[in-house]
Amino acid sequence: MNTKILEKYFNEMYSDNGAVREIYESYARWLKELPDGTLERRNTEAELLFRRLGITFAVYGETDNVERLIPFDIVPRIFGASEWRRLEMGLKQRVRALNAFLHDIYHDQEIIKAGVISAQQVLDNVLYRPEMQGVDLPNQVYAHIAGIDLVRVAENDFYVLEDNLRTPSGVSYMLENRKTMMRLFPELFAKHTVEPVEHYPQMLLNTLREAAPPNVTYPVIVVMTPGSYNSAYFEHAYLASQMGVELVEGQDLFVHQQKVYMHTTDGPQQVHVIYRRVDDDFIDPRVFLPDSTLGVPGLMDAYCSGNVALANGVGTGVADDKSTYLFVPEMIRFYLGETPLLSNVPTWRLSEPEDLSYVLAHLPELVIKEVQGSGGYGMLVGPTSTKAEIAAYKQRIQAEPAKFIAQPTLALSCCPTLVESGVAPRHVDLRPFVLSGKEVRIVPGGLTRVALNEGSLVVNSSQGGGTKDTWVLED
Amino acid sequence: MLSRTAENLYWMSRHIERAENTARVLDVAHRTSLLPLDIEGTEAYLWYAPLNITGCAISYEAKHGLARADAVTHYMALDADNPASIYSCLRLARENARSVRGAITSEMWQVINDTWLELKRLPEEMDHEKFRDFFDWVKDRSHLFRGVTLGTILKDIGLSFIKLGTFLERADNTARILDVKYHILLPSVSDVGGAADYYQWGSLLKSVSAFEAYQRIYRDVISPLRVSELLIFRADMPRSLHACMNEVEAALLEINGFSGQEARRLAGEQHAALHFGRIEDAFGRGLHEYLTDFLKNTALLGREIREAYLSRHDRMLNPK
Numbered sequence: 033m034n035t036k037i038l039e040k041y042f043n044e045m046y047s048d049n050g051a052v053r054e055i056y057e058s059y060a061r062w063l064k065e066l067p068d069g070t071l072e073r074r075n076t077e078a079e080l081l082f083r084r085l086g087i088t089f090a091v092y093g094e095t096d097n098v099e100r101l102i103p104f105d106i107v108p109r110i111f112g113a114s115e116w117r118r119l120e121m122g123l124k125q126r127v128r129a130l131n132a133f134l135h136d137i138y139h140d141q142e143i144i145k146a147g148v149i150s151a152q153q154v155l156d157n158v159l160y161r162p163e164m165q166g167v168d169l170p171n172q173v174y175a176h177i178a179g180i181d182l183v184r185v186a187e188n189d190f191y192v193l194e195d196n197l198r199t200p201s202g203v204s205y206m207l208e209n210r211k212t213m214m215r216l217f218p219e220l221f222a223k224h225t226v227e228p229v230e231h232y233p234q235m236l237l238n239t240l241r242e243a244a245p246p247n248v249t250y251p252v253i254v255v256m257t258p259g260s261y262n263s264a265y266f267e268h269a270y271l272a273s274q275m276g277v278e279l280v281e282g283q284d285l286f287v288h289q290q291k292v293y294m295h296t297t298d299g300p301q302q303v304h305v306i307y308r309r310v311d312d313d314f315i316d317p318r319v320f321l322p323d324s325t326l327g328v329p330g331l332m333d334a335y336c337s338g339n340v341a342l343a344n345g346v347g348t349g350v351a352d353d354k355s356t357y358l359f360v361p362e363m364i365r366f367y368l369g370e371t372p373l374l375s376n377v378p379t380w381r382l383s384e385p386e387d388l389s390y391v392l393a394h395l396p397e398l399v400i401k402e403v404q405g406s407g408g409y410g411m412l413v414g415p416t417s418t419k420a421e422i423a424a425y426k427q428r429i430q431a432e433p434a435k436f437i438a439q440p441t442l443a444l445s446c447c448p449t450l451v452e453s454g455v456a457p458r459h460v461d462l463r464p465f466v467l468s469g470k471e472v473r474i475v476p477g478g479l480t481r482v483a484l485n486e487g488s489l490v491v492n493s494s495q496g497g498g499t500k501d502t503w504v505l506e507d
Numbered sequence: 508m509l510s511r512t513a514e515n516l517y518w519m520s521r522h523i524e525r526a527e528n529t530a531r532v533l534d535v536a537h538r539t540s541l542l543p544l545d546i547e548g549t550e551a552y553l554w555y556a557p558l559n560i561t562g563c564a565i566s567y568e569a570k571h572g573l574a575r576a577d578a579v580t581h582y583m584a585l586d587a588d589n590p591a592s593i594y595s596c597l598r599l600a601r602e603n604a605r606s607v608r609g610a611i612t613s614e615m616w617q618v619i620n621d622t623w624l625e626l627k628r629l630p631e632e633m634d635h636e637k638f639r640d641f642f643d644w645v646k647d648r649s650h651l652f653r654g655v656t657l658g659t660i661l662k663d664i665g666l667s668f669i670k671l672g673t674f675l676e677r678a679d680n681t682a683r684i685l686d687v688k689y690h691i692l693l694p695s696v697s698d699v700g701g702a703a704d705y706y707q708w709g710s711l712l713k714s715v716s717a718f719e720a721y722q723r724i725y726r727d728v729i730s731p732l733r734v735s736e737l738l739i740f741r742a743d744m745p746r747s748l749h750a751c752m753n754e755v756e757a758a759l760l761e762i763n764g765f766s767g768q769e770a771r772r773l774a775g776e777q778h779a780a781l782h783f784g785r786i787e788d789a790f791g792r793g794l795h796e797y798l799t800d801f802l803k804n805t806a807l808l809g810r811e812i813r814e815a816y817l818s819r820h821d822r823m824l825n826p827k
Contacts, residue, residue: 260606269609279609283819284511295510297664297816298764 034089042186042445043108043457045206054059054504055112056281061150062450063107063455071450074105074216078246083213085434103498104209109447109460109480113227116504119190119464120474122373125364127178127466130195130351134368136173138164138347148366149359157356159349159404163319167336171470174345176243176350177236177307178466179479181424182374184445187287189405191377193461195360197352199309200498203465205268207232207274209478227476228505232465233274235473236307240275242469243341244304251304251341254268254278254294256285258326260312262327268309281312287330290337305341312346354403354437355381383434391438395422398438399489400429413489415441444489445501448481461484461491462502512610513668513816515603518618520656520672522600526593528680530559533583535714535777537635540576542706554579556756563591580638585629593645597626612659615652620649630749665762671755671812678751679805681715685738686798689731695770708734715746735794736786746799749781755808762816770811777804 045056052060063071066330082101111119136143137154141505144151154160164446179200180192210229214221237253244251257268261280272279284294285303293300308315316331335338350356380387380398391398400412412425429436446457464478479499481491491497535625536557540550552632554574558564559585565569570588571578586592601623608616625644653673660666688711708729712718717737724734724741742749756774789797 111632260608273609278509281511284509286819295819297508297510297513297668297762297766299766 041443042184042189042444044184044447045457046105048292049479050422055115057111058421059108059110059220060289062161062220062223071106077213077300078104078106078216081208081215084302087342092420094336098161101168102205102493103213103484104205105449105458105482105484105498106414107448107450107455108213108220108501108503109462110503110505111477111506112210112507113291113476113504114507115188116227116307116476117371122190123180123466123474124462125368125370125373126180126192126195126360127175127468127472128195129364129367129470130178131175133172133363135347136168136367137174137350138167138174142238143363144386146366148362149356153356153359154350157350158345159312159353161350163332163336164345164347168338169345170243170246170341171468173243173468176343176345176468177347178468179340179463180466182464183377183442184460184462190374191443192357192360192394193377194354194357195352196463198311198349199344200463200465201256201267202265202268202463202481203232205499206272206465206479206502209479209499213501216264224503225506228478229475232475233271235467235475236271237277238308239467239473240305240341240343243340243343245300245341248304252302253307254280254285254303255283256306256308258282258314262309264309271307272502280306282327284317285326285328285331285390289335290330290334290339291363292331292340302310303340306341307343308349315342315346318443338368348498349404354401355377355383357437360382377439380438382429382436382438385436392426395426397441399441399481400436400438403435403437409492411490413441416488441489444483446493447480447482449484450499451484451486456486458486458502459489459491477502508610508664508668509817510817512607514813515607515667516610517672517812518586518602519603519607520669521650521676522596522603523619523652524673524676524679525591526596526600527646528595528677528684529557529561529593530642530645530649531582531714531716532560532680532684533580534639534646535710536708537576537580537639537642538713539707542710548686550574550576556687557583560687560791561591561679562683563589576705581633582640585633586639591597594626597623598647598691610665612655614655618648618652618655642737645800664762666767668816671758671762674751674754674810675749675805675812678748678755679744679802681738681746681751682798682801682805684706684714686709686795686802689735689794696805705729714738717744731791732786738783739789739797740784740786742782749778752781753780759812763813764816767812767815770808770815773808773811777801779807788795 045053045060046054058276075163077100083103133143137160143149144154177200179196179202181196182190184190184195189218204231240253241251253275254277255268255272257265257279259265262268269279276333278294280294285292286295292303294303294307310326313320314326316329317327318329319325319332322325332346335342335346339369357376359374364370364372378420380391382388382391391400395412396414398414400414402410412421414422444459444461447456447460449458451458460482462478462480462481464474480502481493482500483489483491483496483498484498493499527799540553551574554576555564557579558567558574563583566588566589567574567579567582571582582589582592584593587594589595601619604611604616604619629641656666656669662668703727708731709718712721712729712734715738720727721734721737722739737744737747739748741747742753744750756778759771759774760810
């Protein structure tokens with residue numbers, strides 16, 4: 033077994049002197065006593081399970097192999113309860129501030145008046161939706177479901193990589209990974225007290241209930257998907273069935289007198305809460321992209337009249353945009369009067385001439401991202417890119433510098449991962465899911481993504497990343 | 508249930524059933540082609556029958572001209588451009604199933620998906636014998652799907668829509684087979700009881716798996732009147748019009764719903780006519796006329812079902 037420690041990186045299983053970190057002790061002991069080949073055998077079993085369940089995702093731009101399996105790694109990633117509690121507090125704080133920010137900018141814009149963030153930064157952002165100005169939402173919550181991407185660089189050092197406040201995905205993998213692990217390694221779960229995550233759908237359902245228009249006692253809730261060809265369709269169907277609600281497409285809904293109905297075999301039925309996994313741009317052809325066939329004409333009208341709730345709300349993109357990201361610590365101070373518990377990654381804004389010239393001179397060391405990009409598409413990881421790739425990217429930056437930000441290449445922590453040569457350290461990140469209704473809730477865990485290629489820092493499933501079960505253990 | 512879900516379930520089962528029926532029709536055409544038939548232009552004459560049954564004679568002629576055994580077989584079995592081919596039916600069945608993965612069981616999905624994947628692995632060149640195996644395979648897959656459906660799915664209105672699709676399609680198909688075949692076989696009507704008759708009508712019966720049933724019920728020579736009676740009026744014959752309409756009416760009663768009144772009425776009317784009808788009267792009017800009426804009414808019923816349950820036009824803009 034390869035237990036070599038990557039010196040540069042924080043290894044979550046082994047501390048610097050090669051000793052097993054306390055939280056991994058029991059697992060490491062179990063792993064050591066495991067007969068040779070057992071992990072590999074169980075791994076094959078896991079793959080079969082996933083394929084049979086049809087847990088697949090589509091990769092855009094690939095014509096063959098439209099339905100692909102997302103690789104699942106059977107070595108769990110482990111947190112201690114106390115380190116998790118610290119993260120949890122930081123996450124809740126951050127999401128509370130982000131929701132307060134969204135409420136503010138769509139109402140009185142105090143944060144702009146106070147000079148903390150410029151009017152231009154907010155109002156000129158294409159993701160700012162003027163249609164939302166003055167619209168009151170239940171509990172003043174905009175981002176009901178937030179996926180906050182975290183990376184770890186040291187024992188107590190976590191950075192927020194980005195806030196996903198639009199239609200964050202991946203939670204079905206968190207749930208299926210756990211189910212698979214329990215099936216493959218019941219003996220491990222007997223030995224460890226792993227905090228459960230299985231109640232996430234129930235928690236989500238509660239959050240969606242709380243988002244309903246205030247006068248509705250028994251809200252009808254639906255999950256809205258762009259359709260079966262969407263890359264996350266499996267998840268949409270999965271969550272709908274786990275919550276016991278209908279999975280609808282835009283064509284199943286219509287608006288009549290500012291109320292939303294779905295076509296059922298028993299006639300129209302009013303809908304009160306839509307957990308929509310369709311982007312703002314596509315939800316209402318009358319207001320946004322006119323040629324969208326995924327949406328519902330008149331939906332925005334019904335929404336702004338308060339007759340239907342959308343989760344997430346419309347216009348959240350202005351807060352998770354990579355240029356707004358810079359201001360989140362300020363938001364926490366401004367709205368909550370608290371010190372941020374989670375740090376931002378230092379970021380250069382290429383719209384600033386000074387930042388731009390520094391970044392252009394240091395491209396091979398940095399990570400460059402598009403301000404409005406997501407999913408790991410269109411980014412440059414300097415240290416692992418060729419000269420030609422860097423040169424090509426440089427041209428893109430010079431054409432439109434304001435479209436990019438740059439960050440130092442972070443030394444993402446490593447976790448033991450089963451690869452061809454055995455168990456070896458691979459870089460990971462973490463996406464916990466934060467739910468906001470009347471209160472902010474979070475299940476202990478999240479989706480750990482792992483870069484399966486040796487040395488790779490890109491964990492996105494579209495770029496050769498896999499996932500792991502994430503355990504929070506009692507200390 | 509969402510109208511779209513019901514629609515997908517309905518078309519999923521219709522397409523599977525259609526694939527099976529097309530396989531049956533082609534299978535029997537192949538069998539018949541091995542028999543001596545004393546008519547000029549036998550091949551074209553014989554091979555128009557399957558085209559007529561499935562209503563794709565015109566599109567076939569546009570592509571291939573005169574009906575030839577190999578061209579018709581390929582066109583109806585494997586041609587991806589023919590929306591009524593077995594290939595297209597199995598593709599559409601899978602597409603419909605895929606959109607409602609959550610409403611069907613994983614076993615059902617597996618059967619439909621495997622069927623499609625196996626179909627895509629068929630060899631390019633198919634000879635007579637391979638086609639015969641292929642038709643058997645299509646029937647087997649359809650049987651398997653039906654078995655898996657009944658054995659695994661929740662007995663709610665989702666299953667009712669699946670049944671609705673299956674039995675409407677089957678009724679439609681049995682009526683067409685009978686109609687078309689009856690005309691082909693007319694020349695031999697005078698020869699009732701003869702060997703040719705035995706084989707011709709026998710092959711028709713076999714195409715709807717009714718040969719053994721016929722022998723058991725009538726224990727006599729095969730006569731057009733009895734074959735028609737069996738396939739139209741006998742409620743105990745699983746592919747007869749009567750048996751199909753039994754199922755259709757039952758499914759509609761299970762589905763119920765305030766918008767389905769007219770569909771229920773139509774189904775009830777059609778069912779009653781089969782329940783109380785007599786073959787002598789149908790022959791008196793002319794079998795062709797009788798079957799044409801039946802097909803018209805079935806189409807009407809299908810339209811009404813779509814209108815009442817499956818469509819998503821904003822015609823219901825005034826909710827309760």
